[in-house]
Amino acid sequence: METVLTPAKKQANLSVKLGLDTKSELQRLASVKKRSVHYLMREAVENYVAEQQAEEEYQKYVENRVMKAYHRLQTEGSNGVPSEQVFSELRKKMKAYANSK
16 A cells, blocks of 8 residues: 655744743743643644634624625615614603602
């Protein structure tokens, strides 16, 4: 049987300057977790990138929902209750409640 090797992910070097306290804490954490500093830094960067990508996707989703709602409002009009009417009814109920005490 022939062994097929898959190409490794391309990698690039990146240099980061950290404060001495941060570097010391990173070294301590690496020792506690029995991992290399390199591993912890790579994991932190990968997690950050994934979080930022998820945030971008969520923002696009929200923007799309808002724009759809805005378009629907522009084309179909509102079928809701105007805020002035809501506040007016709320004031009436608050007065009635205050007078009942």
